[in-house]
Amino acid sequence: MTVAVKARPAARSGSRFPAVWLPLVGAATAVALWWLVTVAFDIRPFFLPAPPDVVTSFLKNPGYMLRESWVTTYESLLGFGIATVCGLAVAVMLAAVRAIERATMPLFVALNSVPKVALAPLLVVWLGFGPKPKIVMVVLICFFPIVVATMAGLSSTPVELSELGRSLSASWWQMFVKVRMRWALPQVFVGLKVAISLAVVGAIVAEISNPGQGLGSVIVLSGSSADTPLAFASITLLALISVVLFYAIVGLERLLLPWAREITG
Amino acid sequence: MIELVGVSQTFRARGHAVEALRDITLEVSEGQFVAVIGRSGCGKSTLLRLMAGLLSPTAGRVLIAGKPVTGPRRDVAMMFQRPALLPWRSALDNVLLPVEMFGLSRATHRRRAEELLDTVGLTGFHKRLPHQLSGGMQQRVALCRALIQQPRVMLMDEPFSALDALSREELSGELQRIHKELSATTVFVTHSIQEAVLLADRVVVLSEHPGQVRRILDITVPQPRSLGFNAHLADVSHLIAELHGLLLNRPD
Numbered sequence: 001m002t003v004a005v006k007a008r009p010a011a012r013s014g015s016r017f018p019a020v021w022l023p024l025v026g027a028a029t030a031v032a033l034w035w036l037v038t039v040a041f042d043i044r045p046f047f048l049p050a051p052p053d054v055v056t057s058f059l060k061n062p063g064y065m066l067r068e069s070w071v072t073t074y075e076s077l078l079g080f081g082i083a084t085v086c087g088l089a090v091a092v093m094l095a096a097v098r099a100i101e102r103a104t105m106p107l108f109v110a111l112n113s114v115p116k117v118a119l120a121p122l123l124v125v126w127l128g129f130g131p132k133p134k135i136v137m138v139v140l141i142c143f144f145p146i147v148v149a150t151m152a153g154l155s156s157t158p159v160e161l162s163e164l165g166r167s168l169s170a171s172w173w174q175m176f177v178k179v180r181m182r183w184a185l186p187q188v189f190v191g192l193k194v195a196i197s198l199a200v201v202g203a204i205v206a207e208i209s210n211p212g213q214g215l216g217s218v219i220v221l222s223g224s225s226a227d228t229p230l231a232f233a234s235i236t237l238l239a240l241i242s243v244v245l246f247y248a249i250v251g252l253e254r255l256l257l258p259w260a261r262e263i264t265g
Numbered sequence: 266m267i268e269l270v271g272v273s274q275t276f277r278a279r280g281h282a283v284e285a286l287r288d289i290t291l292e293v294s295e296g297q298f299v300a301v302i303g304r305s306g307c308g309k310s311t312l313l314r315l316m317a318g319l320l321s322p323t324a325g326r327v328l329i330a331g332k333p334v335t336g337p338r339r340d341v342a343m344m345f346q347r348p349a350l351l352p353w354r355s356a357l358d359n360v361l362l363p364v365e366m367f368g369l370s371r372a373t374h375r376r377r378a379e380e381l382l383d384t385v386g387l388t389g390f391h392k393r394l395p396h397q398l399s400g401g402m403q404q405r406v407a408l409c410r411a412l413i414q415q416p417r418v419m420l421m422d423e424p425f426s427a428l429d430a431l432s433r434e435e436l437s438g439e440l441q442r443i444h445k446e447l448s449a450t451t452v453f454v455t456h457s458i459q460e461a462v463l464l465a466d467r468v469v470v471l472s473e474h475p476g477q478v479r480r481i482l483d484i485t486v487p488q489p490r491s492l493g494f495n496a497h498l499a500d501v502s503h504l505i506a507e508l509h510g511l512l513l514n515r516p517d
Contacts, residue, residue, distance in 0.1 A: 160345050160346075161351070163319065163349075167343040168363050168367070178351075182351065257353070
């Protein structure tokens with residue numbers, strides 16, 4: 001009896017500890033394996049640099065690397081922000097007026113199937129060489145997942161809540177603001193999580209096709225000077241940016257919608 | 266209070282018609298508690314939705330307080346099989362939802378909402394979100410949400426059917442008490458014979474395909490009733506047996 005009572009809290013704290021550290025252990029193992037491979041097969045840094053080569057490359061000019069990282073982060077975040085505002089507005093409009101939905105939905109589907117990457121050269125023609133075409137690329141790539149997820153959320157109101165609203169003679173607007181919108185939020189966050197991952201991809205693609213500033217430009221530069229460790233350093237920073245932005249959205253969701261995880265299980 | 270005169274309801278689904286209710290005539294007087302019982306698919310929920318003004322009958326008339334029902338009314342409250350609480354609102358805010366929908370002031374109704382939650386035993390749970398409450402507690406919150414409308418008519422669509430047997434009996438007891446205090450005219454749809462016998466002044470038995478009134482039973486056993494040992498155990502058992510016979514033996 002005493003054994004069972006004592007064992008419980010220990011097991012619980014034991015299971016919480018790995019939940020935080022296991023991902024880090026996984027990442028460390030992967031880096032160790034990578035290192036092992038470069039040493040074991042004596043691979044030259046030009047083909048596959050070892051982790052220390054990448055760190056050295058970053059430390060050669062950390063200020064420069066961080067500045068370029070910030071440019072990419074800024075483009076991603078600004079584009080993501082604009083896409084979120086526009087995407088939510090458009091989804092609400094589409095959900096509100098059936099006729100608009102009917103009229104524009106096929107067009108949206110068609111536009112969405114265009115690979116946005118193909119637009120990169122055109123954006124240069126239209127918007128020049130500054131950060132603008134990069135931000136627009138991010139907006140284009142983030143917009144559709146947000147619209148689609150929000151629309152799905154707005155049409156997922158459970159029957160019993162609609163019936164409750166009708167029995168209370170709630171107006172369309174009251175139902176929309178007090179029930180449908182709130183109910184859609186967990187789905188909206190699904191769209192936001194897809195979009196934030198795509199945002200960094202969009203920024204990089206635009207920078208590579210039209211180098212100037214940002215980590216994409218650094219990667220292009222590293223290619224022309226055969227500096228593979230520099231490319232790897234840029235890619236590592238990119239991965240870090242993506243992970244941080246993604247978990248920032250996850251954190252925001254947990255903060256704003258503590259009920260969502262409970263009802264979706 | 267509630268009058269149905271020759272009410273029929275036929276639904277059209279993909280070309281062919283489904284007759285849900287045929288020629289229902291029923292009168293519920295003020296303050297009465299009527300249980301409507303029948304097998305699933307007998308149209309008992311449809312009957313309730315006609316009284317709630319969520320459906321309009323194919324034929325016949327539905328009247329509440331002498332006026333034809335044309336749509337949902339503020340003095341008619343509905344309770345559903347599922348609690349239908351908004352998951353992001355606390356128990357208290359869920360109770361206040363009708364107040365907001367009616368465009369009334371939350372501040373003036375807050376006290377009453379708190380009192381209602383206290384009377385159903387949810388003291389200390391006002392700020393909890395629905396997922397932090399048990400199924401029985403959620404349904405109690407839904408009951409308070411219906412009561413804050415100060416309804417003259419309560420329409421309840423199998424409100425306890427998703428609960429475990431014990432919570433169900435507990436809530437039945439609570440409902441008896443609340444009905445006695447507030448004496449709102451109540452129509453309670455159920456497929457539980459015991460629930461009907463415990464709660465109702467009258468039990469309407471519906472036959473199925475299409476739903477028709479098969480029998481109306483008056484229950485004169487004094488309140489409060491229970492399934493436990495007491496002076497009226499024999500009467501309660503007798504009624505249960507009678508309803509059992511009506512529901513399980515087909516007329517033909």
